[in-house]
Amino acid sequence: MNDASEKEVVISLRDVGVHYRRRKGIFRKSEVLTGLSSVSIDIYRGETLGILGRNGAGKSTLLRVIAGILKPDQGVIENHGVTVSLLALQAGFDPELSGYDNAIISGMLMGFRRSEVMSRMGEIKSFSELDDFMGRPVKTYSTGMRSRLGFSVAMYLSPDVLLLDEVLSVGDKQFREKAEAEMKKKIHSQQTVVLVSHSESQINKLCDRVCYL
Numbered sequence: 001m002n003d004a005s006e007k008e009v010v011i012s013l014r015d016v017g018v019h020y021r022r023r024k025g026i027f028r029k030s031e032v033l034t035g036l037s038s039v040s041i042d043i044y045r046g047e048t049l050g051i052l053g054r055n056g057a058g059k060s061t062l063l064r065v066i067a068g069i070l071k072p073d074q075g076v077i078e079n080h081g082v083t084v085s086l087l088a089l090q091a092g093f094d095p096e097l098s099g100y101d102n103a104i105i106s107g108m109l110m111g112f113r114r115s116e117v118m119s120r121m122g123e124i125k126s127f128s129e130l131d132d133f134m135g136r137p138v139k140t141y142s143t144g145m146r147s148r149l150g151f152s153v154a155m156y157l158s159p160d161v162l163l164l165d166e167v168l169s170v171g172d173k174q175f176r177e178k179a180e181a182e183m184k185k186k187i188h189s190q191q192t193v194v195l196v197s198h199s200e201s202q203i204n205k206l207c208d209r210v211c212y213l
């Protein structure tokens with residue numbers, strides 16, 4: 001990471017909280033569940049920030065807030081003009097469309113032109129090892145294949161800030177090692193990454209800084 005004096009904050013959160021309201025029954029009062037409790041953190045350009053915490057601590061909620069998908073009902077989040085994209089295994093792809101079409105749509109949602117996505121398609125296909133499956137509907141993919149596509153799209157079409165939710169934990173050992181090696185290259189470049197993982201050793205291996213929820 002850069003010298004402390006050169007650190008540039010790209011996203012900052014102050015006292016950010018998210019609460020979910022859940023109805024317990026038609027005639028019963030709803031209860032309020034805390035999804036995220038008073039988080040204050042700065043994300044710096046070029047860093048790889050790891051997020052650790054027990055199940056239900058709010059890691060996925062935090063990433064959704066940073067991505068702008070979820071509006072916090074407490075505190076303030078400021079994005080200092082950066083593009084952000086969240087890669088999570090359960091999110092994103094249209095099951096009826098092919099891997100190619102999903103890669104194009106994902107890229108365009110991140111703000112790339114179609115031609116820019118197409119110019120990287122060869123690398124996306126090759127890294128994902130999906131071969132002919134790239135032309136088939138995503139609903140025919142295994143979970144591991146979906147994550148390989150998601151990971152490859154994220155690696156070759158990176159926004160300013162890349163949010164990864166548990167994406168390095170699936171797929172076979174060989175692909176995981178390849179994905180980790182690619183992540184390390186990103187880390188040594190100027191890519192800003194926020195990585196959620198249940199694996200403390202993975203976080204320690206890959207991240208410059210860790211936030212415990």
Ligand SMILES: Nc1ncnc2c1ncn2[C@@H]1O[C@H](COP(=O)(O)OP(=O)(O)OP(=O)(O)O)[C@@H](O)[C@H]1O
Pocket residue numbers: 020021022033034035036053054055056057058059060061062
């Ligand atoms: N849509 C929702 N409606 C109600 N409660 C929710 C919703 N999404 C999350 N929660 C609750 O908010 C809390 C935080 O959830 P979140 O998924 O962010 O945690 P997490 O740290 O990512 O968990 P895990 O490690 O199990 O993936 C949990 O108690 C969860 O039950």
